[in-house]
Amino acid sequence: MMLDLGKWHADRPGWLWYLLALFTWLLVVVVMLFPPVACAQQAGGSQNGQGGCQFLDHWVQMESRGDPMAANGHSTAVGRWQMTQAAFVDVGLIQQNSRVTSAHYGGREWTNVTFRDNPFGIRNLQDLRANPAAQDYYGRLYHQMQWQSAQRQGLVRDFVGQTVNVGGRQVQINESALLTCMGYLGAGDCGRMLRGQPMANPQNTAHALWRMSRASACDGSDLAGQNTQVDAQANLAATADGMYCDPTVLQRLEQAAVTQVNALTALAAHPQVGYRTAEGGSPLQALGQEGDEMLRALGLAGMFSGGTGGVFSTGGFRALSCLDNLLGGVNVIFAPPSLPNILGMLESYVCRQVEGLYRQAVAPLNQNFFRDFGVGGVSVPIGVGVSMRGAPGIRVNSSNVMSWGRNSSAFDMFGQSAIPRSPVPTQGGGIFRR
Amino acid sequence: MMASTLRSVVLASLLAGAFFHGQTAMAQGEAWRPVEFRAPSAQEMQIVQRAYAQLLRSATGAEVTVARVDVDGDRVAELAVRISHPTLCGPSGCHTVLLQAVNERGRQTWTPILERRSTSLETGRMSQGRPSALRIRVNGREIWEVGPSGLYAALIESFGEPVDLRPNAPQPVLRAVLAAANREAGGGNDIRPDMVFAAPVELGGARLWLAQVSSGLLCGQVGCPVYILSADGQPRVLAQFGALEGGLVVGRWPGGEGLIAAQSPLGVTLFAFQSGRLVIRETTFASQATPTP
Numbered sequence: 001m002m003l004d005l006g007k008w009h010a011d012r013p014g015w016l017w018y019l020l021a022l023f024t025w026l027l028v029v030v031v032m033l034f035p036p037v038a039c040a041q042q043a044g045g046s047q048n049g050q051g052g053c054q055f056l057d058h059w060v061q062m063e064s065r066g067d068p069m070a071a072n073g074h075s076t077a078v079g080r081w082q083m084t085q086a087a088f089v090d091v092g093l094i095q096q097n098s099r100v101t102s103a104h105y106g107g108r109e110w111t112n113v114t115f116r117d118n119p120f121g122i123r124n125l126q127d128l129r130a131n132p133a134a135q136d137y138y139g140r141l142y143h144q145m146q147w148q149s150a151q152r153q154g155l156v157r158d159f160v161g162q163t164v165n166v167g168g169r170q171v172q173i174n175e176s177a178l179l180t181c182m183g184y185l186g187a188g189d190c191g192r193m194l195r196g197q198p199m200a201n202p203q204n205t206a207h208a209l210w211r212m213s214r215a216s217a218c219d220g221s222d223l224a225g226q227n228t229q230v231d232a233q234a235n236l237a238a239t240a241d242g243m244y245c246d247p248t249v250l251q252r253l254e255q256a257a258v259t260q261v262n263a264l265t266a267l268a269a270h271p272q273v274g275y276r277t278a279e280g281g282s283p284l285q286a287l288g289q290e291g292d293e294m295l296r297a298l299g300l301a302g303m304f305s306g307g308t309g310g311v312f313s314t315g316g317f318r319a320l321s322c323l324d325n326l327l328g329g330v331n332v333i334f335a336p337p338s339l340p341n342i343l344g345m346l347e348s349y350v351c352r353q354v355e356g357l358y359r360q361a362v363a364p365l366n367q368n369f370f371r372d373f374g375v376g377g378v379s380v381p382i383g384v385g386v387s388m389r390g391a392p393g394i395r396v397n398s399s400n401v402m403s404w405g406r407n408s409s410a411f412d413m414f415g416q417s418a419i420p421r422s423p424v425p426t427q428g429g430g431i432f433r434r
Numbered sequence: 435m436m437a438s439t440l441r442s443v444v445l446a447s448l449l450a451g452a453f454f455h456g457q458t459a460m461a462q463g464e465a466w467r468p469v470e471f472r473a474p475s476a477q478e479m480q481i482v483q484r485a486y487a488q489l490l491r492s493a494t495g496a497e498v499t500v501a502r503v504d505v506d507g508d509r510v511a512e513l514a515v516r517i518s519h520p521t522l523c524g525p526s527g528c529h530t531v532l533l534q535a536v537n538e539r540g541r542q543t544w545t546p547i548l549e550r551r552s553t554s555l556e557t558g559r560m561s562q563g564r565p566s567a568l569r570i571r572v573n574g575r576e577i578w579e580v581g582p583s584g585l586y587a588a589l590i591e592s593f594g595e596p597v598d599l600r601p602n603a604p605q606p607v608l609r610a611v612l613a614a615a616n617r618e619a620g621g622g623n624d625i626r627p628d629m630v631f632a633a634p635v636e637l638g639g640a641r642l643w644l645a646q647v648s649s650g651l652l653c654g655q656v657g658c659p660v661y662i663l664s665a666d667g668q669p670r671v672l673a674q675f676g677a678l679e680g681g682l683v684v685g686r687w688p689g690g691e692g693l694i695a696a697q698s699p700l701g702v703t704l705f706a707f708q709s710g711r712l713v714i715r716e717t718t719f720a721s722q723a724t725p726t727p
Contacts, residue, residue, distance in 0.1 A: 063655075073581065073679045074699060077655065085679060086658055087650030089629060096648055099631045100597040100679035142650055149651050152620030188618040188655035189676065201676040201696075203703060203714070203721045247567045 053159045053218040055176040057138060059183065062211070070130040071107025076100055078107055078129055081139030085113060090145060091138045093118055093128075114137060140223075146182040147175075147223050155185065159194050166193055169238045172230035175220025177212040182210050213238070466556035466571055471499035471516050478502075481544055482515050484535060488702050493519035499621060503557055505547075506580065507566030513544065526573060526716075527553035532586075547586045548578055550718075562677040576718070588718040593695035594685020597644055603632035609668045611645045611661055620650045620660070635663060635684050638708045639693030641665040642672070648679060656698050657681070660714065673712035675705060688717070 023024050027308035050344070053061075063082035076085040085104070094113040109241045120134035128134060148154050159173045173194070175257070181190040185208050189199045199205065217232035300349045308340045459715040474482060478500050480573060490496055502511040513533045522529040530552040533544040550572050557568040560579060560666035570578040570586065576593035593717040603611070608627055615625040626646060632645035641726050652659050657676040681697025692707040693715075702717035714723045 009613055071697075074681075074697065075655075076680070076694075077656075082655065085657075086648040086653040089648055090624075090650035095628065096601070098601065099646075100648070101596070102680050104680065145651060149624070151622050154620060182654070184654045185650050185656060186659065186676070187620065188652055189654065189656075191618075201656060201698065201703070202660065202676045202700065203700065203717060203719075203723070204676075207700075208656075217507075273687060278443075394461070 006192035008410050009276040052214070054222045055179055055215060055218045055220040055224075056143065056222050058176070058215055058218040059143070060139070060181070062214070067106070068135055069129050071105075071129070076104050076110070077137040078125065079139075080132060081135055081137075082141060083139060083143070085110065087142050088113075091136055091141045092116060093122065143179055143183065143223055146187070147179060150178055150182055150185050150190075153191055155194060156224075157189055161230075164194055167205060169209060170234075171209060172216060172235055173212070173213060173239060174216050174228040174230045175226060176218040177216040177220075177230070177235070179220055179223060180212045180215035293354075303393060342380065439566075452454050460537075461494035466558045467553045468556060469501045469514050469555040471501045471514065474498055474500040475607070480514060481533070483518075483544075485518065485531075485544055486515075489517065489522075493517065495519065495520055496522065501555075503530065503568070505568045505570060505586075506534060506584075507568070508535075510542075512547070516529055522551075524551055526551045530555060530572075547676050548572075549720075552574070555597055580669065588703050590683050590695050590697045592694060593704065594683040597635060597682045597684055597701075599644070599646055599682070601628065601631055603630055603645060607632050607645060607669045609665060610663055610671060611647065614661060614674075615647045615649070615652060615659065618619070619649070624651055628654070628688055635695070637678050637684060637688065638686070638706075639661075640692070643669060644682070644684070646677070646679065646682065652662045657696070660696070662707065672710050673707070675703075675712060675727060 060066050060080045064080050066080055068080050070080065070082065072082060077083065077198075083091075085094065085096060085100055087309075089096060093115075094110070094115055096113050098112040104112060107125070109128065115123050115127075118134075120131055120137070122131060122134055147156075155178060160175055160178055161173070163170050163172050173181075178190075182195065184190075184195065185199075185201075185204060189204065191197075191200055192199045192207075193205060193208065199270060213232065213235035216230050216235045219227045221227040444559055448479050462614040479498065482500065490498075499516045499518070500512040503514060504511045506512065512535055513551060514530065515528045516528055517531060518528040523600050530548075530550055531546045532548040532555075534542050534547045536545060543684045548570060552572045554571075554573055555672055556571040556574070558571060560563075560567050560569050567580045569580075571580065571592075575592060577589045578586045579589055580586050601714060611630050611632065612625055612627065615630075616623060619625055629647055629649045630645055631648060632643055635642055635644050644665060646658055646660045647653075652661055653674075657678040660675055660677050660682060661671045662673045662675075663671055675694070675696055676698070677696035678698060683695040685693040685695065687693045687706055694705040694707055694712075696703045696705065700721075701717060703714055703718040703721075703723075704718075714721075
């Protein structure tokens with residue numbers, strides 16, 4: 001069946017435009033209130049270098065958001081730099097007299113150490129937590145020592161400026177990325193990972209790569225005295241893996257994506273304002289019974305009765321099989337019951353993931369359904385946040401024909417994504433963690 | 435005077451008795467209540483199908499059983515779900531998930547707070563923290579408690595006994611550890627003897643040494659290196675892994691192999707050690723060793 005998919009009707013109802021305008025407005029509000037950039041760039045520091053941040057600022061932001069009183073409940077990491085007892089041993093502030101126990105976690109007093117004489121007059125952990133200047137002094141010293149260690153191990157010579165294949169992921173290494181590798185994994189596993197040797201704790205690889213990618217956008221010359229330019233965006237794309245973002249941002253992003261896709265789907269399929277067959281009527285109407293089934297599957301059935309039906313609800317969105325799969329795929333990343341401890345510690349990834357999801361959700365529409373179809377000058381803007389700016393707008397006009405044979409299904413136009421993971425519903429019908 | 439002294443002694447005895455009785459009661463009175471799984475109602479099945487649609491589609495004929503229990507003490511019962519299917523079951527049981535009911539702005543949503551393969555699930559009183567919440571025991575051993583952030587996490591102590599690492603390890607052990615650690619740190623002498631904490635352990639029937647190096651150069655945010663050494667006259671490093679300081683426990687797998695539990699920011703990694711080989715057997719978080727469907 002050949003369909004004239006671009007025919008635009010002047011008698012489109014005002015309510016649909018009203019709804020679309022409303023959605024667009026809501027989207028703008030959402031993006032203004034909860035910009036993904038707040039996540040994606042939250043670890044930034046002073047403006048400098050390729051990514052607008054310095055390594056040391058970046059590390060502090062990633063570890064504690066700059067809070068000198070920060071304390072990790074699952075380790076001895078404290079302060080702006082989240083240095084552990086082991087790190088403070090290295091920089092000469094403390095001597096451990098006995099082993100660490102969980103009684104020393106979470107900022108509780110370090111009864112197992114002796115504080116050495118120091119220029120800051122620090123005599124116990126609470127003194128240390130209350131002294132950000134001392135934290136900065138020891139933090140910088142610690143990372144300098146790590147850089148020197150990396151030099152001694154040949155990691156600087158062998159890997160800075162190089163692209164490393166880690167588990168099939170191509171990661172460009174600069175000073176900042178290497179310092180992050182050392183700080184997060186420690187010298188041993190960092191070296192083993194970069195050299196492709198078996199790691200002692202391979203389960204940490206994914207997060208380490210993600211941290212390195214984030215850091216690679218920053219200038220490491222504040223410690224290393226040099227800064228190697230790398231493609232940080234390519235790094236981020238290569239190492240995308242399951243991390244967390246602020247749940248409210250996620251929720252808003254998801255809702256925004258839901259709203260947009262629903263609106264676009266409705267626009268495309270609506271018998272009065274959407275694409276029409278050469279014989280008149282919408283593509284779905286033209287398919288008769290099959291079209292009705294598709295409409296139901298798409299959550300669009302209510303459209304024909306004059307109401308908004310399910311399409312403007314999340315239920316309608318989730319009924320889109322491919323999108324359901326895409327959303328379900330995000331849950332792989334969360335593995336919520338099994339990764340509770342990293343909630344709050346790992347930021348930002350999901351923002352990008354949702355952006356990616358959004359792009360994935362919309363791209364098939366663009367590619368398979370809307371591509372090259374102008375809409376008589378009408379452009380529906382899409383874009384959620386900074387990284388969405390490059391997302392294509394949707395233009396539909398009257399001069400194109402799309403073949404939609406009986407062997408095709410409504411889902412073909414969206415493409416399929418086989419991500420073997422079941423979605424877990426949350427508020428709004430999505431799958432994101434609270 | 436005599437009566438006064440006698441009265442004091444009796445009072446002290448009573449107080450001491452009450453104290454020790456309390457201690458014993460705390461030690462012995464760990465009452466675990468089994469979570470009884472049953473066939474789901476239509477509404478419960480709807481929740482499960484929504485949460486695990488793809489999983490149920492791929493595991494044809496899977497049996498779903500459920501139970502309701504309010505673990506977080508918010509008076510809204512969570513939904514425990516067990517999905518039994520050959521692809522979802524193993525020696526440690528079948529895929530079990532605890533979905534937490536959350537009411538937000540009038541809508542109820544379900545979020546997994548625990549996902550493990552299990553044969554049994556039990557609940558008990560929290561040892562500390564939130565008195566209204568329940569702790570969860572998986573397969574009669576693995577205990578999960580809710581933390582200050584409201585998230586459930588496995589307690590490493592439930593896998594065995596903490597290793598009593600101490601400074602001043604015997605010279606042969608120290609030499610072997612320093613050699614390995616300094617090599618790892620770039621070949622210098624940055625790793626000093628006072629950074630090494632060690633303890634003799636029995637693992638899978640073998641006498642060994644465990645030594646952790648507390649050096650910021652070798653430690654990362656994910657933990658510090660731990661070396662497993664032979665306990666003979668010339669100790670040598672047999673294997674290595676990482677654990678957060680204070681997060682190291684040893685025990686025994688049901689088959690008799692040595693079990694090492696190591697805490698990391700992601701959760702607990704369970705290693706099996708037998709005949710000089712160290713392998714990751716399970717993790718309490720999603721990983722290649724413990725994939726979640």
